[in-house]
Amino acid sequence: MKHDKHGPPDSRAISRRAFIKGAGAIAATTGLIRTPPASADAAPDAQDGIVERIGPGAQTIELKINGEVKRVTVEPRVTLLRALRDHLNLTGTKLVCDRGACGACTVHLDGKPVTSCMVLALDARGHEITTIEGLLTPDRMSPLGAAFVEHDAAQCGFCTPGMMMSMAAALASNPKAQLEDVKRAVAGNICRCGTYPHVFAAALSVVRGGNRGES
Amino acid sequence: MSRRVTLNLGFQGHLEPVTVVIPDDEPTPWLFGERFQIVGKPTPRVDGALRVTGAARYTYDISMPGMLYGAILRSPIPHARIKSVDLSSARRLGGVRAAIRMDDTVVRFAGQEVAAVAAIDYETALDALGLIKVEYEPLPFVAELDAAMKPGAPPVFESGSNVQRPTVNEHGDVTRGIAEAAAVHEAVYLTPVQTHVSLEVHGSVARWDGDELTVWSSSQGIFTVRDDLAVYFNLPHSKVRVVCEYLGGGFGSKFGAKPETVIAARLARQANAPVKVMCTREGEHLATGNRPDAIQKVRLGAGHDGKLTVLELVQHGSGGIGSGSGSAGPFLSLYHCPNLRTEETNVFMNTGPSSPMRAPGWPQGCFALELAMDELARKLALDRLEFRRLNNPNPVRALEFDIGAELYRMEGKERRAQIHGSVKTRNRRRLRGLACARSVGSASPRDRPSRRPRRGSDGHPGHRHRHANDPRDGRGGGAGRRTLAHRLPSRRHALSIFGSLGRKHDHAVHHAGGSPGRGAS
Numbered sequence A: 001m002k003h004d005k006h007g008p009p010d011s012r013a014i015s016r017r018a019f020i021k022g023a024g025a026i027a028a029t030t031g032l033i034r035t036p037p038a039s040a041d042a043a044p045d046a047q048d049g050i051v052e053r054i055g056p057g058a059q060t061i062e063l064k065i066n067g068e069v070k071r072v073t074v075e076p077r078v079t080l081l082r083a084l085r086d087h088l089n090l091t092g093t094k095l096v097c098d099r100g101a102c103g104a105c106t107v108h109l110d111g112k113p114v115t116s117c118m119v120l121a122l123d124a125r126g127h128e129i130t131t132i133e134g135l136l137t138p139d140r141m142s143p144l145g146a147a148f149v150e151h152d153a154a155q156c157g158f159c160t161p162g163m164m165m166s167m168a169a170a171l172a173s174n175p176k177a178q179l180e181d182v183k184r185a186v187a188g189n190i191c192r193c194g195t196y197p198h199v200f201a202a203a204l205s206v207v208r209g210g211n212r213g214e215s
Numbered sequence B: 001m002s003r004r005v006t007l008n009l010g011f012q013g014h015l016e017p018v019t020v021v022i023p024d025d026e027p028t029p030w031l032f033g034e035r036f037q038i039v040g041k042p043t044p045r046v047d048g049a050l051r052v053t054g055a056a057r058y059t060y061d062i063s064m065p066g067m068l069y070g071a072i073l074r075s076p077i078p079h080a081r082i083k084s085v086d087l088s089s090a091r092r093l094g095g096v097r098a099a100i101r102m103d104d105t106v107v108r109f110a111g112q113e114v115a116a117v118a119a120i121d122y123e124t125a126l127d128a129l130g131l132i133k134v135e136y137e138p139l140p141f142v143a144e145l146d147a148a149m150k151p152g153a154p155p156v157f158e159s160g161s162n163v164q165r166p167t168v169n170e171h172g173d174v175t176r177g178i179a180e181a182a183a184v185h186e187a188v189y190l191t192p193v194q195t196h197v198s199l200e201v202h203g204s205v206a207r208w209d210g211d212e213l214t215v216w217s218s219s220q221g222i223f224t225v226r227d228d229l230a231v232y233f234n235l236p237h238s239k240v241r242v243v244c245e246y247l248g249g250g251f252g253s254k255f256g257a258k259p260e261t262v263i264a265a266r267l268a269r270q271a272n273a274p275v276k277v278m279c280t281r282e283g284e285h286l287a288t289g290n291r292p293d294a295i296q297k298v299r300l301g302a303g304h305d306g307k308l309t310v311l312e313l314v315q316h317g318s319g320g321i322g323s324g325s326g327s328a329g330p331f332l333s334l335y336h337c338p339n340l341r342t343e344e345t346n347v348f349m350n351t352g353p354s355s356p357m358r359a360p361g362w363p364q365g366c367f368a369l370e371l372a373m374d375e376l377a378r379k380l381a382l383d384r385l386e387f388r389r390l391n392n393p394n395p396v397r398a399l400e401f402d403i404g405a406e407l408y409r410m411e412g413k414e415r416r417a418q419i420h421g422s423v424k425t426r427n428r429r430r431l432r433g434l435a436c437a438r439s440v441g442s443a444s445p446r447d448r449p450s451r452r453p454r455r456g457s458d459g460h461p462g463h464r465h466r467h468a469n470d471p472r473d474g475r476g477g478g479a480g481r482r483t484l485a486h487r488l489p490s491r492r493h494a495l496s497i498f499g500s501l502g503r504k505h506d507h508a509v510h511h512a513g514g515s516p517g518r519g520a521s
């Protein structure tokens, strides 16, 4: 079974390419990952963009998540999404397509929304990671969260945390967002239940209610 | 003890008093036009905050101490005999705790489950899949509907033809109906396969405690999952418990214990540890169900008076290796026609089995029938809505047509739209259509809430628990019930929603009253 992970990450700040070069471009093929690449004996080559050689085994890294430093031991191929869900029990971030197509796994990296299935956990080191749990909780609702509930913007709710992350980032950078803006904000978030109109209404109600600093 | 109650039954403008006998412990059914404190008023979902904050725990989110991660090896070949499956290297890989092969010796579609493993993490499980050696002997296959129908097509099952015996419904005489028609419309309508694409994939977490099995399953039907597992593992119902608290979509595809759930339970038994098996998105598309495609040949005729004289459907569809591709429902129930014939034929092919999807068969059938109705109205120079009214046998639907027409008119340019089809409104390029469908809603009795009083888990006698198969899939029925339960004046009612409780009699049901989803019509 191939585990196909291609396509660029959302954020230019995160270079997954650097890792793939370093690991001999085998990261996408499961089953081979434990074998050192044939080219691994080549010396690190700064000109080739290789700054660090990591793996293939698990190693302990530090990630700054929701303001706290967390230590997690993962193999280089583990995505930020899997690290959050499987290793840190932060399951509000959902796994749906695992290939950057649906937006359900959206988190903020230094305040920008990225699909965490397309970011390796290793590459998230040194960045401020915010997950849905860091954005709001049932006891600490944000205005946008309350608006989502009020406008019934979640049906099954599986896409909803991702929607929330995308929308929160959009409103933070554009507090005067209009319909077209909020539509664009979740253009990369798939909702199979069809909650979009309610999501738009929720977001616009926050805009109209005065910018109460959503993020 | 029971009591007699007189109810006003029927619908707007057609109400009749009916006297019924109701057991004393049942509430009086709602009356037409009755006003309520809660029902009919907007109210936020009870669990809205849990959903929007990511705090709601779906099956995919469940973890427990010692839980292993499972992964499924699927056949890359659409039709093959499995000569051997070698699990030994997979078993030897560090971190692997269980490895199994499926019972089948033949795979009949690409994506069919062949083997599975459980390991300490997902990545190790994937590595182990790569170490499984399967020897396939490929067999001829067919994976397209028209090809599968041809004589001499590779048979999907050894037992015979891919084309199954048709289901025929017939009354009157189609030939006569054609002869009597002033205008006839004849066409072939094609619809493609569609997959459900629930955002949460199919899957389960299984745990054995001795000979008792608990399964957390991404399911719309916890009781059907329990029943299937009880059969598969030869256990009494009391030993199987199935739980689904939040469901990330199902759309009809998540009933019963499907292979991934059985796999989770088998791996858990072998590993003696809880195992989570969730499908990959690819596996989800290939193997967990779809809405079948269809080729529908339709003949429709009517007289100058606008009355249908003939309605005919000859339909072929493929449920892959499964069946259930029929689409005649709308043809059999929307309009009155003296000469009617439908013929539905399921065709096997080497693709994943179909599963129910949002009114099985109806979207395909309505698509064909309603387009054909429009075409025939045009040929007869009749208003499309009027044409439907002329052939409508149902007084409730007549009322609904009036309501629909009113709404339709409110948006302007409606007459032209009704006669000429789609229009472009001034500001937006919006296409308009008009079509008729029918809801066939009826939950299976076991899926309705049980109202059997039992002792509350908090030990207080006399609490009334309602056991419902009611996963939080977000459609609102469950939210409605929970809203009511939360607001009931006394705490004598509690709601037990998420779990099948094992004992067979727990889903005994009484039909009266109950769900707010069931209105007066």
Ligand code: FES
Binding pocket: A094, A095, A096, A097, A098, A099, A100, A101, A102, A103, A104, A105, A106, A115, A116, A117, A118
């Ligand atoms: S799971 Fe990451 S984009 Fe779909």
Ligand code: FES
Binding pocket: A153, A154, A155, A156, A157, A158, A159, A160, A190, A191, A192, A193, A194, A195, B199, B248, B249, B474
């Ligand atoms: S609410 Fe179900 S997918 Fe969006």
